[in-house]
Amino acid sequence: MPIFPKISLRPEVENYLKEGFMNKEAVSASGKETAEKKFETLLNRLSHPPSFTTVRVNTHLASVQHVKTLLLDEFQKQFNGLSVPVLQHPDLPDVLLIPVIGPRKNIEKRPCEAVVGAQCGNAVLRGAHVYVPGIVSASSFMKAGDVVSVYSDINGKCKKGAREFDGTKVFLGNGISALSRKEIFSGLSELKGIGVRMTEPIYLSPSFDNVLPSYLFLQNLPSAVVTRVLNPQPGEKILDMCAAPGGKTTHIAALMHDQGEVIALDKISSKVEKIKQNASLLGLNSIKAFCFDGTKALKLDMIVDAEGAPPFSPESFDRILLDAPCSGMGQRPNMAYTWTLREVMSYQPLQRKLFSVAVQLLKPGGLLVYSTCTITLAENEEQVAWALGTFPCLRLQPQEPQIGGEGMLGAGLSLEQLRQLQRFDPSTVPSQDTDLDALRDASAEDMIRLANKDCIGFFIAKFLKWKSTPEKDLQK
Numbered sequence: 001m002p003i004f005p006k007i008s009l010r011p012e013v014e015n016y017l018k019e020g021f022m023n024k025e026a027v028s029a030s031g032k033e034t035a036e037k038k039f040e041t042l043l044n045r046l047s048h049p050p051s052f053t054t055v056r057v058n059t060h061l062a063s064v065q066h067v068k069t070l071l072l073d074e075f076q077k078q079f080n081g082l083s084v085p086v087l088q089h090p091d092l093p094d095v096l097l098i099p100v101i102g103p104r105k106n107i108e109k110r111p112c113e114a115v116v117g118a119q120c121g122n123a124v125l126r127g128a129h130v131y132v133p134g135i136v137s138a139s140s141f142m143k144a145g146d147v148v149s150v151y152s153d154i155n156g157k158c159k160k161g162a163r164e165f166d167g168t169k170v171f172l173g174n175g176i177s178a179l180s181r182k183e184i185f186s187g188l189s190e191l192k193g194i195g196v197r198m199t200e201p202i203y204l205s206p207s208f209d210n211v212l213p214s215y216l217f218l219q220n221l222p223s224a225v226v227t228r229v230l231n232p233q234p235g236e237k238i239l240d241m242c243a244a245p246g247g248k249t250t251h252i253a254a255l256m257h258d259q260g261e262v263i264a265l266d267k268i269s270s271k272v273e274k275i276k277q278n279a280s281l282l283g284l285n286s287i288k289a290f291c292f293d294g295t296k297a298l299k300l301d302m303i304v305d306a307e308g309a310p311p312f313s314p315e316s317f318d319r320i321l322l323d324a325p326c327s328g329m330g331q332r333p334n335m336a337y338t339w340t341l342r343e344v345m346s347y348q349p350l351q352r353k354l355f356s357v358a359v360q361l362l363k364p365g366g367l368l369v370y371s372t373c374t375i376t377l378a379e380n381e382e383q384v385a386w387a388l389g390t391f392p393c394l395r396l397q398p399q400e401p402q403i404g405g406e407g408m409l410g411a412g413l414s415l416e417q418l419r420q421l422q423r424f425d426p427s428t429v430p431s432q433d434t435d436l437d438a439l440r441d442a443s444a445e446d447m448i449r450l451a452n453k454d455c456i457g458f459f460i461a462k463f464l465k466w467k468s469t470p471e472k473d474l475q476k
Contacts, residue, residue, distance in 0.1 A: 026410055056216070101203070154169070243275055368394070424457060
């Protein structure tokens, strides 16, 4: 049985999502009962964390084996001598997998409580400590050094500074308070450090706070697959259209051995600074990051701008990654999704604007990889069907490595086309507990198989631009 309730969605959003999963093609292929069960399983899995923490090694600065050794030493300290395996992924050689232990059901709840916001709670379930800005409520008698039970206010109903909260809250585990209640709610804006250090979390995941920051990038497994599918080569000019915070950008540069040009765009200046910081931290010099709206990245006149800066001339990139802004409904853990149906549906037209620009910026013979971290049919398979119908210059390509499942029925794509897509679907794995005994008994192959399936919801499509297309045809 799942330890947490299924993800809470607005009724109209849940109905919209269900209609996508219960479409005529899917129901005809598997039956209504099977399709409905798959959908309910998905909602349950989304509220729980993936079975593995995934980190990508910065092979530009260190070998995978060296970093693996350093991590094993680090985890011995974090887990008080517990032996937790670190696995190298066979198809993603720069990716390391660390199993998440839990849910642990014998943790005693304490009278002293701290309530955190939903986003903070999600981070705690993936190994983070509780930072002061995430705390919304604390018991009136809480002082530094107390053992505190931490709860997540999944519906956002707790008032900031409350002394107690009797609304819907989910137990996340116990920790040691670093500050008193008075200090936490003193109003001092500079209080941004750890408020509660987690010592008995429901899910035992490693903390990566300041752990080997130049050698590691914390990244979900499908996000590491995307860059491999793009397959960047040294010396190429590559565009990452929606790049922040730079995980895929830095992966592209590392796979190119930092030889070539990686252009990273994002329209929010603070996020662009984060890309630059990550590139510098990881020692990568081939990345140029610009604060620029990807929908306006195509140069419409012949005026010469600053060299290398957006907008860009048509057909100027060898490969393009469009990791599109999306509704984000594949992220895990996520116990409550508060967006309205209008917000969810707003992404499809934006994605199409970005995609249309990407096609025009791509050289003939170039590759375009489209990805999202969401599970909706409209933002994934329907976008592929639209792209193939709109741009005759594009052909869908098989992907390597192929780790996720095939695409979902419902957008009118052929079975062959669906097999060329990758959909990472958490509903394919039933809820299960992982303890140290289970880890000792499991083979490496079984753990890798689980990691490939029990991850966030994600989607990848790969296109070849097989010929140049007149601009009038691209403006359809």
